[in-house]
Structures are given as structure tokens and as C-alpha cells.
Amino acid sequence: MIIELKRRIQSKENGGFTLGELFINGKKMCETLEDEKREVKVYGETRIPAGEYEIKLRTEGSKHLAHLKKYGSQFHKGMLHLQNVPNFEYILIHEGNTDKDTLGCILVGMKKSFATGTISESVVAYKLIYPIIAKALTNKEKVTIKITDEDVK
Numbered sequence: 001m002i003i004e005l006k007r008r009i010q011s012k013e014n015g016g017f018t019l020g021e022l023f024i025n026g027k028k029m030c031e032t033l034e035d036e037k038r039e040v041k042v043y044g045e046t047r048i049p050a051g052e053y054e055i056k057l058r059t060e061g062s063k064h065l066a067h068l069k070k071y072g073s074q075f076h077k078g079m080l081h082l083q084n085v086p087n088f089e090y091i092l093i094h095e096g097n098t099d100k101d102t103l104g105c106i107l108v109g110m111k112k113s114f115a116t117g118t119i120s121e122s123v124v125a126y127k128l129i130y131p132i133i134a135k136a137l138t139n140k141e142k143v144t145i146k147i148t149d150e151d152v153k
Helices: 062-071 122-138
Strands: 002-011 017-024 027-034 051-058 079-082 091-095 106-109 111-113 118-120 143-149
Touching: 002 027, 017 122, 027 111, 027 118, 027 122, 051 091, 051 122, 062 079, 062 091, 079 122, 091 122, 106 118, 106 122, 118 122, 122 143
Parallel strands: 002 143, 091 106
Antiparallel strands: 002 017, 017 027, 027 106, 051 079, 051 143, 079 091, 111 118
């Protein structure tokens, strides 16, 4: 399975943010929100580098436990965890609405606002994409995400 994140817009306003679109097997699924690009990494305030990363399920940590409690074991199989991201650890794909909800992770939502640098309907987006990706992973399919900086500077 190929997941693509196409970064479209970056702004230094509202604390700095990057908006993009997430595609699964070529079909647009939802919007994304990340921190802004920085030449020198600032913990919790910098997006990950563009590139291609394998995704695996992370079945430990506080985010995993919180999602297990929120969604139950029938739905939640582990956090969507990007592997081997240079200079970053524990990069996940999860819900959230502002850049304050991420420490470098990729947030998903159904609607975006450039004016506020936020996304909304995040749980809806997560419930849409998570089962597709988790099913591929539990079926031992290799899942990768390709992140590109489209018109983003």
C-alpha cells in the first residue's frame, strides 16, 4: 500500500504550520496538518523531512493506550508509526486540530483552514483512514508513506 502526503501550504502565522492532503492508493482521503519546516530542528515545532517511510503498528506508549481506551481493541490495533525518520522519534499519524496537538506527527482532518492554520473533523478522518491502513498492516502488507513538498517553501 502506498500512502502519499502532498504538502501544499506552509505559513509562519499562528505558530507556524503546514497543510497538505493524504492519498491512499491514489485516492484523496483527507487533509493533513503538520508543524512548519525549519532549517534547524526545534523539538515539537518542526515537521519531518520529505521522503518515503515505512509505517508499522506501534503497540506501546501513552498514545497507544489512550487510543485503545478511546476506540477499543476491535478498532485500534496500534498507532500508525513512521519508521526511521532522520532526527525524529515516534512520528505517528493521529487526530488533532492545531499544531499544538503534534510534536512532529501528522494530524488528519476532513476540513482545513488556512486562516487559522487548523484542521477539523479529525476523528472522522482518522476513522476513515485508520481501518484501511491497519488492515493492510495486520495482513502483513508493506505500507509506506511518500511525503512530498509540492508548492511548499
